Amino acid sequence: MKKAAAWALCVLWMMVIFMMSEMSGDVSGAQSGFVTELVERALAFVLGAQTAARIPTDTLELVIRKGAHMGEYAILFWLWARALGLSGEELASLLAQEALTDD
Numbered sequence: 001m002k003k004a005a006a007w008a009l010c011v012l013w014m015m016v017i018f019m020m021s022e023m024s025g026d027v028s029g030a031q032s033g034f035v036t037e038l039v040e041r042a043l044a045f046v047l048g049a050q051t052a053a054r055i056p057t058d059t060l061e062l063v064i065r066k067g068a069h070m071g072e073y074a075i076l077f078w079l080w081a082r083a084l085g086l087s088g089e090e091l092a093s094l095l096a097q098e099a100l101t102d103d
Contacts, residue, residue, distance in 0.1 A: 006083035013076050020072070032068070036061045 023031075039060060043052040 003083070003086045006079070006086045010076070010079045010083050013072075013079055017072055017076065032061055032065050035064055035068075039064060 020028075036057060040052060040055075040057070043055065046052075
């Protein structure tokens, strides 16, 4: 049961990635703009308004967008490695985890 659930989560997450990649540029831009605004407010609270204002908004938005992209694939990697491990594919699971730690 755990094995089937682990693979189902992999497929579900791949569907989420696919649906997010199918969004129009306007919708995607609005989402990242909203998150950027939240991060700007948090930075202003933590660092102070003057210090946070020195960070260009487009640079911050680029970092957020790229970080989200890497994050969604990192989650997929973790789900995939877990599903491989639960399926008895210990070698494949270990190799996948080793690939993450290689420099």
